Amino acid sequence: MSYKPDEATLTSYLYDELSKEEHEKVKAYLAASPEAKKELKAIQSMQKIMGKFEDKEVTEPSFVFDNSPTVVVSGSESNNYFLRSTIAVAASLSLLILVGYFTQLRVSTGTDGLLLSFGEADLQESKVEFSEENIKNWMEETIALNNENLLGKIGEVESSFDAKTKELKDANSGTKQLVNYKIDQDIIEKYVSQITQENRDIILNLMEVSGRSQKQYMDDMMQDFAKFMESQRQNDLEVIQGHLNSFVSNQDGNQTDDFRNSE
Amino acid sequence: MHAESLLDIAMLHADTLISNAQKGEEKALNQLVSLWYKRIYNYVHKYCSDDDTAAEIAQQTFIAMFKNIKKLKDVDRFKPWLYRIATNFCYEESRKRKRNRTVSLTVTRDDETEEQIEVGEAEGNYFNPERSFQQTEIEGILLSSLGELNDDQRTVVIMKEYEGLKFTEIAEALDASENTVKTRLYRGLKNLKEILERKNITRETVHYEL
Numbered sequence: 001m002s003y004k005p006d007e008a009t010l011t012s013y014l015y016d017e018l019s020k021e022e023h024e025k026v027k028a029y030l031a032a033s034p035e036a037k038k039e040l041k042a043i044q045s046m047q048k049i050m051g052k053f054e055d056k057e058v059t060e061p062s063f064v065f066d067n068s069p070t071v072v073v074s075g076s077e078s079n080n081y082f083l084r085s086t087i088a089v090a091a092s093l094s095l096l097i098l099v100g101y102f103t104q105l106r107v108s109t110g111t112d113g114l115l116l117s118f119g120e121a122d123l124q125e126s127k128v129e130f131s132e133e134n135i136k137n138w139m140e141e142t143i144a145l146n147n148e149n150l151l152g153k154i155g156e157v158e159s160s161f162d163a164k165t166k167e168l169k170d171a172n173s174g175t176k177q178l179v180n181y182k183i184d185q186d187i188i189e190k191y192v193s194q195i196t197q198e199n200r201d202i203i204l205n206l207m208e209v210s211g212r213s214q215k216q217y218m219d220d221m222m223q224d225f226a227k228f229m230e231s232q233r234q235n236d237l238e239v240i241q242g243h244l245n246s247f248v249s250n251q252d253g254n255q256t257d258d259f260r261n262s263e
Numbered sequence: 264m265h266a267e268s269l270l271d272i273a274m275l276h277a278d279t280l281i282s283n284a285q286k287g288e289e290k291a292l293n294q295l296v297s298l299w300y301k302r303i304y305n306y307v308h309k310y311c312s313d314d315d316t317a318a319e320i321a322q323q324t325f326i327a328m329f330k331n332i333k334k335l336k337d338v339d340r341f342k343p344w345l346y347r348i349a350t351n352f353c354y355e356e357s358r359k360r361k362r363n364r365t366v367s368l369t370v371t372r373d374d375e376t377e378e379q380i381e382v383g384e385a386e387g388n389y390f391n392p393e394r395s396f397q398q399t400e401i402e403g404i405l406l407s408s409l410g411e412l413n414d415d416q417r418t419v420v421i422m423k424e425y426e427g428l429k430f431t432e433i434a435e436a437l438d439a440s441e442n443t444v445k446t447r448l449y450r451g452l453k454n455l456k457e458i459l460e461r462k463n464i465t466r467e468t469v470h471y472e473l
Contacts, residue, residue, distance in 0.1 A: 063296060
């Protein structure tokens with residue numbers, strides 16, 4: 001079979017837009033060509049899958065334009081665009097006027113040009129002439145004032161300097177006195193002997209107090225020891241006495257037994 | 264259904280509406296927007312796979328329509344004329360993206376899917392979250408697959424399959440011959456079939472899921 005439809009014809013076949021004659025020819029071709037038939041069927045299946053894509057629901061925006069459609073403004077709330085713009089401009093102007101009123105804004109023009117001011121006008125126009133003589137006088141006055149201030153400051157510095165100098169002199173003389181002071185050897189010896197004497201007295205007192213308390217302690221200890229020995233001796237004597245008594249009684253008992261036995 | 268009825272009205276009254284719009288009647292222009300906004304938005308959305316870009320291009324399309332509607336000589340050609348404007352903006356956007364090497368906006372589909380599921384879960388007992396998820400998933404795959412086609416094939420496929428334009432209208436919108444449009448469409452559908460097969464999306468798997 002020599003007939004082979006082109007892609008455009010196959011598309012027309014898919015959308016059933018061929019004439020009856022052409023449709024039959026393509027049909028015959030597909031019957032003879034399983035590959036082409038399979039491909040076309042796959043495309044038709046896919047077209048059904050494509051049909052599963054649903055449209056998105058959308059809300060169209062509103063458009064506003066003036067009498068000439070060449071100027072277009074789009075937006076969701078643009079119907080009142082011009083009204084809103086006018087109100088916005090009017091509101092801005094009102095706000096400016098209000099602010100100007102409260103801040104007492106003043107606009108004036110004078111020889112110096114346009115003047116903007118807030119609050120009460122306090123404009124003093126300078127009417128002084130800038131002549132050579134005036135300028136010279138101002139300069140002299142300024143220089144004289146400056147000199148006066150300068151002299152005053154120099155005087156202050158001088159007095160301050162004098163005071164400082166005097167203070168330093170006094171301090172210097174004190175230092176010299178300290179330097180000229182000679183240490184007296186006798187005073188030192190006297191001071192040392194005094195300390196030695198004091199130390200000796202302290203040690204003697206300490207020895208005396210210590211010896212006294214030690215002697216007292218020894219006396220007490222000897223007395224206690226003597227008492228202890230006395231009590232110990234007394235106890236020993238009592239024990240000996242006890243033993244002797246028991247010995248004597250035992251001896252008497254034995255003699256009586258001997259006597260009875262002899263009888 | 265609502266969209267179809269609006270389109271029917273548009274078809275019935277298109278001549279009068281367009282004539283009035285050409286005279287600068289605000290009402291007629293806004294009616295044209297009401298009738299065509301959803302179609303143009305969805306056309307652009309399928310082309311660029313992004314909500315914000317779709318809204319922006321749809322808006323630009325209608326602004327261009329307002330500015331140029333007086334130049335439209337034959338009111339019968341309004342539909343391909345409007346799609347032509349939208350397509351030009353789509354091509355411009357496509358060129359911008361290629362120039363700027365931006366990340367594909369289809370990447371955000373996953374996030375959108377999650378959001379839609381969350382919203383759906385609160386809708387009530389009649390809502391089937393699993394089915395909604397699969398539907399959204401298939402739509403996402405179809406969008407990304409369309410995005411893999413070249414600009415010419417994608418435009419023709421969307422215009423024919425989703426917008427239902429006639430071959431003559433597509434040819435006029437794209438300033439090409441009908442034969443060229445048909446050839447592009449066949450190649451586009453064939454490529455799309457291969458892309459979907461590669462992603463394991465066949466009629467059988469889709470029926471199993473849905």
